[in-house]
Amino acid sequence: MKTLRTPEFSELRSLKRPVHLAIGMFDGLHIGHQAVIHSAIQAAELDGSLCGILTFDPHPSHLFRPDSPTPQIYPPEVKEELLREMGLDLCLIQKFTAEFAGHTAEKFVSWIREIVPSLASVSVGENFRFGKGRTGAPSLLVDKLKNCGVSVFSCERIHLDGDPISSTRIRGILPDRPIEEVNHLLGRPYHSIGTVQEGKRLGRTIGFPTLNLPVEADILPQFGVYLVRYRLRNSPRSESRFGIANFGLRPTMENSTVPRLEIHSLEECSADYGDDVVSEWIRFIRPERKFADLDELKDVIQSDCETALRWIESNRS
Ligand SMILES: Cc1cc2nc3c(=O)[nH]c(=O)nc-3n(C[C@H](O)[C@H](O)[C@H](O)COP(=O)(O)O)c2cc1C
Ligand SMILES: Nc1ncnc2c1ncn2[C@@H]1O[C@H](COP(=O)(O)OP(=O)(O)OP(=O)(O)O)[C@@H](O)[C@H]1O
CATH class of the missing domain: 3.40.50.620 (HUPs)
Incomplete structure (x- = not known):
């Protein structure tokens, strides 16, 4: 184009x-x-x-x-x-x-x-x-x-x-309705594009390394955990991978003021620092929370992964 x-x-x-x-x-x-x-x-x-x-x-x-x-x-x-x-x-x-x-x-x-x-x-x-x-x-x-x-x-x-269907209607629900409702009006999953940034490297210490991506948009979806598909920009859609992602401020580990999409890949990871990644937000899983400690966070992420894998299995065509 x-x-x-x-x-x-x-x-x-x-x-x-x-x-x-x-x-x-x-x-x-x-x-x-x-x-x-x-x-x-x-x-x-x-x-x-x-x-x-x-x-x-x-x-x-x-x-x-x-x-x-x-x-x-x-x-x-x-x-x-x-x-x-x-x-x-x-x-x-x-x-x-x-x-x-x-x-x-x-x-x-x-x-x-x-x-x-x-x-x-x-x-x-x-x-x-x-x-x-x-x-x-x-x-x-x-x-x-x-x-x-x-x-x-x-x-x-x-x-x-x-x-x-109008952009105005979608703008009205994007910040606080589940992403599935937005996707229903969009006719495809909500998309974001970001360049993989370095994080605090703490995710890997609990067994869940993540691709850390900025989300630069005027209106942001609600903070929470999402099932996503991601791929490198310019690569075909067939090369996209499933991931489980947290979108928010990460209150358990750092309580930042800058929201980020942090994707833990559920398949062999295809991206590295500096890569431009296109993410499709498929399903809302749960709101972001502040956990008492890392063990609790780790257990909940484990159960998020299981929820995501069950969804993938039951939606495999
Ligand atoms: C699926 C998933 C769900 C997460 N949920 C939360 C959460 O609810 N609250 C939170 O504080 N951090 C949550 N995190 C952790 C942060 O997003 C992030 O991975 C962690 O702070 C490590 O950041 P780092 O990449 O800078 O090391 C979640 C991470 C993943 C992969
Ligand atoms: N629901 C719809 N069905 C068919 N065509 C549409 C629909 N909504 C917008 N269009 C058409 O798509 C083009 C782009 O429209 P536009 O960007 O104004 O969209 P919109 O959704 O109406 O936006 P907004 O809500 O911001 O006014 C225009 O030609 C418009 O007539």
């Missing part, structure tokens, strides 16, 4: 192949976002052309509410990793400036045509709104693009358990 940021879009002018674009912020890349993106992917598969997304950075709230911008589910590197996994060819990131926000809806449409001259289709959700004052709707895209031979796919809004 090639990522182009403002002002690099001029490279698109020399593209000969048609481009199918999905448009939106896509924070979380949840089930609704996936439907819109798959619409672009399918269109590209049909005519053997390129598919990509047009997204914006920073989130528009940074411009409109600089004192309380909308916290993002995923940092840019997680979003990019997931887009790459989805098989996109292009990721276009337009800087969301005051000037850009001032474009009328009509101007926004002509701007897309300018930056992607070989545009073949755009995919959006039916609730997509764009342009100054959010006055543009998918029907305007149809009006403005049909005469230029550009198709518009407006995807029906996807609901789950009675309500529409």
